[in-house]
Amino acid sequence: MPELKENNGGPADGTGMSPVIVMNQLSYHYDGEQLAALSELTLSIRGGEHTAIIGASGSGKSTLCQLLNGTLSRAGLGERMGRLTVFGQDPAEAEIAVVSSAAGVVLQDPDAQLIRETVEDEVAFGPENLCVSPDEIERRLVGALETVGLAAERQSRVRRLSGGQRQRTGIAAVLALQPRLVVFDDAAANLDPPARHDFVRLCRRLRDEGRTVVTASGRMDETARAAERVIVLAGGAVLLDGPPGELLRSHGAQLAALGLLPSPHEGRPADEVLAQRTSGAPLLEVKELSFTYPGSRRPVLAGTSFALAAGETVVLLGENGTGKTTLGKLLMGLLPVPRGRLFWRGADMAKLPVWKLAAEIGYVFQQPEYQFAAATVWEECLYSVRAFLGLRRHESVPARYERRASELLGRIGLQDKLQASPYLLSGGEKRLLSTAAQFVLPRTLYILDEPTAGTDYKGTAAFMRLCREQSEAGAALLVITHDSELANALPDRTLRLTKLQ
Incomplete structure (x- = not known):
């Protein structure tokens, strides 16, 4: 096991196993950014072990993961300095076929690497490009889909899958390449609790097969605790390095301060009585709702019913x-609404135009990139205001909205990134920005789809505080999540959807 090292990124190779990843003064600086995403990392990672890289949003985890297979270096988004070798070769210079066979990276955003129409085509795509024989491709395809629990979805269209299922498709596609190094960049963020347990077992299985496993996440979660070694990044540099148990014993308070462990002071007070705001007519009613996507024979929803009142926060699980x-x-x-099943303030939502619903309902997408429409964080936060007020580009936003945007961005830690591109933020920062952009305008209902996936505990706590303020102001919130922190601390009620057989 590596010895505990604080403020020291040096190699920890006490077992005699040779390192497969070596970094020497490795730095990366995105174009247009003042601060480096990674700063002079010097460390090595041994073969055949599971190493977890954790850090708060923006600490450089995703940047490091994308450097390990050369994708970021080849993208031309910035400058890499220092030395990096993976199995003795620089991934930025080696042939792509060689790199992809040696190092497979599952990105934080599954949609960023899924390119084929069906699940089986996606998983077979990599081996096909490596000229693997058809029989071997079939064997890998079946094995990878069974490993991630998607054998029944082999013929399914990728874009019709849930976020978690798309994430598992991305994992299967990398497994089918059979790389010696497997890198998971917050690959469990969109998975439900049973699937996260399966993911931990997968990491253990890959390690037992002799593969090198690197996982990255914004929390000291179950995956990090299962690793032999945990590297903590802060500000693009190594802060802590050691076995997870030792880090938890000796640096628990420091990890909590970084947002990597839950703070004991966050969440609702234990003696707080949750108000059940169910008096009067509900804002939203769902009555025996069923839905099947066009061209599919399998219903997604069947007989779903619930109501939501003003000021009520409901967490939707499943x-x-x-x-x-x-x-x-x-x-x-955003999908064709069946008549007589959804009602907003008593009116059939099938008869209401989307623009009218958008004036009262704020919606945060599961993939925040789908929602971004501006070039900078500041303009993104004010985009909905401009659209709502019908302002042209040269017209100024009223001062009260600018004050509100500035306050929200400060509370989610983005006050120093106002001119940054939303697309270059970390995964957690993107989700917080998309939420803040909706909260600038007061609305009656907010629907938030996986708003804290990949977000550290500090960001999750900030999100919960903002939600409570909206609720206290009379807004209703429907939060779709797998995050146990939200499910335990945020809602007045929880609802659970079950999978149709």
């Missing part, structure tokens, strides 16, 4: 593929 995101899109009018 395994991947149970229809949570589909329900959210129906409530926002």
Whole structure:
């Protein structure tokens, strides 16, 4: 086991196993950014072990993961300095076929690497490009899908899958390449609790097969605790390095301060009585709702019913593929609404135009990139205001909205990134920005789809405080999540969808 090292990124190779990843003064600086995303990392990672890289949002985890297979270096988004070798070769210079066979990276955003129409085509795509024989491709395809629990979805269209199922598809596609190094960049963020347990077992299985496993996450979660070694990044540099048990014993308070462990002071007070705001007519009613996507024979929702009152916060739970995101899109009018099943303030939502619903309902997508429309964080936060008021580009936003945007961005830690591109933020920062952008305008209902996936505990706590303020102001919130922190601390009620057989 590596010895505990604080403020020291040096190699920890006490077992005699040779390192497969070596970094020497490795730095990365994105174009247009003042601060480096990674700063002079010097460390090595041994072969055949599971190493977890954790850090708060923006600490450089995703940057490091994308450097390990050369994708970021080849993208031309910035400058890499220092030395990096993976199995003795620089991934930025080696042939792509060689790199992809040696190092497989599952990205934080599954949609960023899924390119084929069906699940089987996606998983077979990599081996096909490496000229693997058809029989071997079939064997790998079946094995990878069984490993991630998607054998029944082999013929399914990728874009019809839930976020968690798309994430598992991305994992299967990398497993089918059979790389010696497997890197998971917050690959469990969109998975439900049973699937996260399966993911930990997968990491253990890959390690037992002799593969090197690197996982990255914004929390000291179950995956990090299962690793032999944990590297803590802060500000693009190594802060702590050691076995997870030792880090928890000796640096628990420091990890909590970084947002990597839950703070004991966060959450609702134990003696707080939750108000059940159910008096009067409900804002939203769902009555025996069923829904099947066009061209599919399998319903996603069947007989779903519930009501939501003003000022009420409801958390919607359910395994991947149970229809949570589909329900959210129906409530926002982004999918064709069946008549006589959804009612907003007593009116049939099938008869209400989307623009009218958008004036009262704020919606945060599961993939925040789908929602971004501006070039900078500041303009993104004010985009909905401009659209709502019908302002042209040269017209100024009223001062009260600018004050509100500035306050929200400060509370989620983005006050120093106002001119940064929303697309270059970390995964957790993107989700917080998309939420803040909706909260600038007061609305009656907010629908938030996986708003804290990949977010550290500090960001989750900030999100919960903002939600409570909206609720106290009279807004209703429907939060779709797998995050146990939200499910335990945020709602007045929880609802659970179950998978149809």
